[in-house]
Amino acid sequence: MSDTSVNNPAVAVDGLHLSFGGPEPVLSDVSLHVAEGEFVSLVGPSGCGKTTLLNLCAGLVPHTGKGTIRVVGEAPSEGNAKVAYMLARDSLLPWRTALENAAFGLEVRGVSASERLARAKAMLAEVGLAAYENNLPKALSHGMRQRTALARTFAMDASLLLMDEPFGALDAQTKLQLEDLLLRLCDQHRQTVLFVTHDLAEAVALSDRVVVMSSRPGQIVADVPIDLPRPRSIRELQKDPHFHELYTQLWTHLESGWVRHEG
């Protein structure tokens, strides 16, 4: 991480408040900076505003309250080519092949057919689906569909990837495989990632930092650096006592966020 990346963070949220008009705000005084090339996870109880924060960064929810938000040096705007968004459900188009789906993000951004297909093909190979590029989503397993969605996300070559529980709906084993794949893709492509998960082990395994939010109104209650060396392997991390210490530390922060709001 260079000095310039610290001075010009990929995400700069300062003193953000957001209300949808209910009795309580959704986000209250949230400040979060993500440096260029950093992988930051957001964890917190259901309804604390994690998706809302990603939607604000993607320009899908307008920012009308107090505070400021800058994404890759600009005010958030929908369709910003520097930002890619991946969701829990694969959101693949059912009538398109894996290759056409992997190329879809580039197509929306107006990249020529030959270039987008070449980039999508290379990314499908990187996620282990070279042999399946002509399959429709219905002929892919759930894990393969999320691999295709990863290929589409990384093919866009965006500066910032927003990921909202991308592996949340997968079975435990497939999830571990895709986490390993995401570690490799991030080592290879070095994009900035803001990642939402409910799985603390996943947050520790993937991240440089984990930010813990409290229940509504969402506030940041802890910011935990994950000082595990890279490259990482999910299998090896399971044997590392420090991995388990960090996991326990996050649980404690998460619980303190609940207690604070229940008391």
Ligand SMILES: Nc1ncnc2c1ncn2[C@@H]1O[C@H](COP(=O)(O)OP(=O)(O)OP(=O)(O)O)[C@@H](O)[C@H]1O
């Ligand atoms: N468009 C909207 N209009 C009104 N309220 C909304 C809107 N979007 C989200 N909310 C409310 O904001 C709060 C935060 O929702 P959000 O989806 O960001 O939570 P979350 O942390 O992502 O939860 P989960 O972990 O369950 O996905 C919730 O109380 C939700 O009802």
Ligand SMILES: [Mg+2]
């Ligand atoms: Mg959510």
